[in-house]
Amino acid sequence: MAPMLRITIMEEHDVATIRLEGKLVGPWVEELERCWNTAMTGWRNSQLLVDLNMVTFVDASGRALLTKMHNAGAKLMGRGILTTYILEQIGHCQAD
Template structure:
């Protein structure tokens, strides 16, 4: 399941898409529809996609996030695994010590290092 909340942030001239849950399967298309809708509606505003409490991102979700980023949106995230995925997409440095408290296996799975769920 995926929850997407859309918030206009007037002073900053940006639209926030707050995403929670699993970015996988049909939920990837749901985020794409929301993003495209806001992109059409708020052409002059920055779109920020905040991945809050995202628990899983499949390959299609990764690809959509890449497209969103390359179209000019900003990606934000909470948690080591999500931040590692964002760093991979944006090309930002991500120090490995930022993940010391989390399972390396789950980090690899979420960042594309392992195919499929539960491996």
């Protein structure tokens, strides 16, 4: 069984936040995409924030989804040496 990922969705003052806790890997990537797509339909005018502060690992497919979300206008935030590195990489991806 894949390690768990908790996805919490909140909306406040025109900012919608998807908070992730755990490992963004394997089947959870698809689950996050599903949540994102569902939520996007109701949040057309909101800024989307993806909170990765409690994420412990992101695999290649997770990175690809975060890149897609970033390119679609989502703001990604997180701390920790691995998470910030991944976010930097995603930033570079967009610049390329």
